[in-house]
């Protein structure tokens with residue numbers, strides 16, 4: 638039985654429209670007019686217990702709005718949603734015990750206090766017995782490599798440590814369903830890898846279900862076999878990540894730092910040039926040609942530095958859209 642079910646889920650935000658100037662302000666005060674923004678349109682999907690699903694979409698596509706409906710923070714305008722057997726918007730205590738929402742750009746830990754103090758508050762809110770609390774904090778501290786970090790004020794932690802402490806707080810009540818909105822936002826590569834490793838271990842250990850949004854393709858490739866892609870409020874893809882990448886990102890991004898700048902005409906033979914600034918060039922190279930092209934670059938150009946990555950997730954999604962993204 639699915640643990641997350643959305644059926645024709647929709648959200649329309651009414652936005653008050655105001656004309657500029659004093660006249661506009663007066664009219665706005667007495668007779669408000671509204672414009673409707675359809676943030677999510679008839680989205681349907683099911684997620685089974687233990688699945689780790691990536692939720693992709695460009696800025697403003699409707700990801701956060703969907704997550705807010707799934708966690709009961711906002712009421713859907715239409716459609717049905719059930720999470721862990723509950724209707725989220727009722728926000729029943731049994732429901733809140735089963736879920737958690739981590740937002741990369743929001744924090745629940747109190748800035749000036751050690752994380753341990755905030756954790757004690759969470760333990761009291763969720764009614765976690767003292768012995769169990771200590772056991773869980775110990776276990777999560779070890780999984781997150783946060784030893785010695787929970788006693789100092791949160792503001793003194795690095796961004797990566799703070800995010801891990803946020804995870805500790807968000808998982809203390811051992812939720813079955815994790816909704817993660819950009820959990821690695823702004824973290825350096827090492828910290829991103831730390832969070833990813835932790836999530837993989839947590840999922841394997843507790844069988845938790847994870848729905849994750851991220852603009853970092855590496856998060857999605859490391860964690861998710863399945864992805865949902867949303868575009869302008871509509872679900873345009875629900876399926877395997879491999880198929881998505883094969884179909885829509887048949888290229889790799891090659892960033893090259895040259896010893897000296899070269900004209901575009903000298904660089905064109907190596908691939909599609911996405912950006913050229915002085916000595917820095919960003920190419921898109923077909924995956925089948927990657928090894929050969931990189932070898933040629935190293936042999937024929939004066940290369941100072943070269944890195945190969947997946948194209949940004951936005952580019953992959955852009956291809957899904959331009960191809961009309963079919964479910």
Ligand SMILES: Nc1ncnc2c1ncn2[C@@H]1O[C@H](COP(=O)(O)OP(=O)(O)OP(=O)(O)O)[C@@H](O)[C@H]1O
Pocket residue numbers: 650651652674675676694695696697698699700701702703
């Ligand atoms: N509270 C709100 N009131 C009015 N419009 C909103 C509100 N929240 C979001 N929107 C609009 O709904 C649409 C979807 O926004 P949402 O935040 O869900 O997108 P997103 O996919 O999470 O984007 P991002 O990746 O930038 O966080 C956008 O057009 C946004 O401007």
